[in-house]
Amino acid sequence: MVYQITSECISCKLCQSVCPTGAIKMVENHLWIDPNLCTNCVDSIHTVPQCKASCPTGNGCIKITTDYWENWFNTYNRLIAKLTKKPDYWENWYKLYSQKFSEQLKKHQQQVA
Numbered sequence: 001m002v003y004q005i006t007s008e009c010i011s012c013k014l015c016q017s018v019c020p021t022g023a024i025k026m027v028e029n030h031l032w033i034d035p036n037l038c039t040n041c042v043d044s045i046h047t048v049p050q051c052k053a054s055c056p057t058g059n060g061c062i063k064i065t066t067d068y069w070e071n072w073f074n075t076y077n078r079l080i081a082k083l084t085k086k087p088d089y090w091e092n093w094y095k096l097y098s099q100k101f102s103e104q105l106k107k108h109q110q111q112v113a
Helices: 014-018 050-054 068-083 089-112
Strands: 003-005 024-027 030-033 061-063
Touching (some): 003 030, 014 024, 014 050, 050 061, 061 068
Antiparallel strands (some): 003 061, 024 030
16 A cells, blocks of 8 residues: 555545545544555556545645655655645645635625525
């Protein structure tokens, strides 16, 4: 398994609904990726893993490696970026998308009313 649900998961279950293989399951009120079902979205129509792409927190589903030091440095870099408030591309994208979606929704509600 290459991806793992972390403690930053907010249990929105969005990743569960977009997983093409149904590998994400709810176990004892926590989301979990079944390693026997997860294909990391390889050989599918998706170019990126859907659990990672759909996660609103950006860190609720992270890539893990079997190499200890690579995993250690990935975790270190992620924490340093968070502590220094370094802007994250996907976080900025999600905020902009949410803002634009909210504006469109308000316009649509005004048109309907």
